[in-house]
Amino acid sequence: MRLRERGDPAAVRALLHGFFGDLLRLHAAPVPEHFHNGDGETSTAEGGRDRPANRVSSFYDEKTKKDGEYPWTASEKAAILSSFFPGYILTHIPGGFMADAYGAKHVLGIGVAISAVLSALTPVAIDIGGVVLLCITRIVMGLAQGPLFPAVTTFLARWVPKAQRGRLGGLVFTGPQIGSIIANALTGVLISAFGWRCGFYFWAVIGLVWFVIYCLLCYSEPAIHPYITPEEKEMLIAECGSAVKLKVPWMKLIFYWPTFALMMGQSGHGILFFFICTNLPTYFKDVLQFSVSMNGLLTSVPYAALWISGAISAVIADTVINKGLISIVGIRKLYTTIASVLPSICVLLAGYAGCNQYLAASWFILSMFFKGPFYPGLRVNALDITKYFSGVLSAFVNAAGSLAYYPVSYIIAAVAPQNTLDQWMIMFWIMFGTSSITNIIYVIWASADRAEWDKIE
Numbered sequence: 001m002r003l004r005e006r007g008d009p010a011a012v013r014a015l016l017h018g019f020f021g022d023l024l025r026l027h028a029a030p031v032p033e034h035f036h037n038g039d040g041e042t043s044t045a046e047g048g049r050d051r052p053a054n055r056v057s058s059f060y061d062e063k064t065k066k067d068g069e070y071p072w073t074a075s076e077k078a079a080i081l082s083s084f085f086p087g088y089i090l091t092h093i094p095g096g097f098m099a100d101a102y103g104a105k106h107v108l109g110i111g112v113a114i115s116a117v118l119s120a121l122t123p124v125a126i127d128i129g130g131v132v133l134l135c136i137t138r139i140v141m142g143l144a145q146g147p148l149f150p151a152v153t154t155f156l157a158r159w160v161p162k163a164q165r166g167r168l169g170g171l172v173f174t175g176p177q178i179g180s181i182i183a184n185a186l187t188g189v190l191i192s193a194f195g196w197r198c199g200f201y202f203w204a205v206i207g208l209v210w211f212v213i214y215c216l217l218c219y220s221e222p223a224i225h226p227y228i229t230p231e232e233k234e235m236l237i238a239e240c241g242s243a244v245k246l247k248v249p250w251m252k253l254i255f256y257w258p259t260f261a262l263m264m265g266q267s268g269h270g271i272l273f274f275f276i277c278t279n280l281p282t283y284f285k286d287v288l289q290f291s292v293s294m295n296g297l298l299t300s301v302p303y304a305a306l307w308i309s310g311a312i313s314a315v316i317a318d319t320v321i322n323k324g325l326i327s328i329v330g331i332r333k334l335y336t337t338i339a340s341v342l343p344s345i346c347v348l349l350a351g352y353a354g355c356n357q358y359l360a361a362s363w364f365i366l367s368m369f370f371k372g373p374f375y376p377g378l379r380v381n382a383l384d385i386t387k388y389f390s391g392v393l394s395a396f397v398n399a400a401g402s403l404a405y406y407p408v409s410y411i412i413a414a415v416a417p418q419n420t421l422d423q424w425m426i427m428f429w430i431m432f433g434t435s436s437i438t439n440i441i442y443v444i445w446a447s448a449d450r451a452e453w454d455k456i457e
Contacts, residue, residue, distance in 0.1 A: 084145075087144075092149070104151040105218055152172060160383075165384075174310045181307065249389075260445060270405045272347070276368065310372035310374075311372075329446060337439055344435040347363070347367050354421060386451055388454055389454060415427055
């Protein structure tokens with residue numbers, strides 16, 4: 001029985017809630033580049049390849065507060081960006097365990113709700129405590145969002161049969177990319193029109209509205225859904241299992257070569273992906289000198305390209321697997337290789353485009369397009385390996401990617417303190433090398449067979 005035999009089945013509704021929860025996961029607040037009003041220009045010096053952005057003191061006086069400008073230094077921005085990750089990593093594994101054992105609904109919902117509240121409080125935190133209190137706020141936000149990715153993975157494990165995991169898993173995991181399209185375009189417009197605080201308040205309201213609807217309509221698994229048909233419930237339970245309190249085989253799960261392959265592949269992806277996510281606005285503004293509103297719009301286009309590519313790749317993956325044209329592990333490795341090597345090459349070419357604004361932007365867009373196959377590739381690979389511990393396994397894998405990215409903001413601050421093109425080229429080469437090496441490790445040890453430690457029926 002396919003999930004779409006009924007109009008608007010409960011399974012599809014659950015996945016849509018997971019999709020929107022993942023959409024809101026990384027977009028509760030704008031990044032530091034947005035902490036100024038649209039009419040306040042952070043100007044850059046004229047020049048060529050070594051053109052730096054003007055730097056101002058990290059001290060902000062009363063006029064700065066009044067005008068809405070927070071001219072932080074590169075090291076302060078790095079601290080703000082990186083402060084999210086310690087908390088995010090810390091709650092990954094506990095969140096995955098709770099989602100596997102008790103169901104994903106409350107783990108996902110509470111995390112999004114807390115993030116929304118903290119988004120609303122962020123402007124107050126900045127006014128009262130500046131960089132220090134903002135970093136503390138982002139640490140707590142990281143703690144709230146750490147369990148969300150494992151919870152979304154557990155949703156998929158409970159609701160999606162194996163034959164459809166590429167397509168539907170790709171849909172759910174591209175939620176943050178849709179969020180990026182909307183957030184970057186809309187936040188830039190809102191900030192230009194109403195000031196930077198509006199960006200925080202807007203996403204806080206969206207998150208809280210979603211939370212109310214989600215609590216009323218969503219269920220963790222088919223076994224407890226009151227309105228699902230008996231046939232669909234029976235099929236999904238047989239195919240996907242139910243949430244049970246099992247003893248996690250920690251040592252076998254951790255010291256398992258496919259787990260290591262997933263962690264390394266995710267690390268390479270995470271380093272390059274978050275490098276682009278968090279630093280593309282900076283590069284567009286300081287090096288390519290796009291305006292705030294144009295920056296927001298252009299930063300959205302790469303995510304649209306990624307989402308389109310991910311959706312197409314997911315349909316192709318399920319089709320070729322179900323027709324027996326390629327093995328599951330074959331498609332996972334092929335897609336992960338495409339999503340690792342080609343984007344890093346495009347990032348290099350964007351750097352060699354120099355200060356040609358639209359050529360460089362085009363290469364960044366193409367780099368994100370080639371990132372699309374990652375989602376029906378490595379991202380759903382954990383679901384192939386385990387039926388009962390998908391939350392815990394995905395937590396280990398995603399934590400590795402987040403931990404790997406943690407020092408990158410500080411490396412950028414050290415390597416590119418003046419934001420010159422030559423300095424950024426060093427970072428682009430680092431991204432290329434990292435993506436290539438981690439992909440090789442993934443291809444060698446990745447597997448799509450269910451692990452022996454998961455076979456506990």
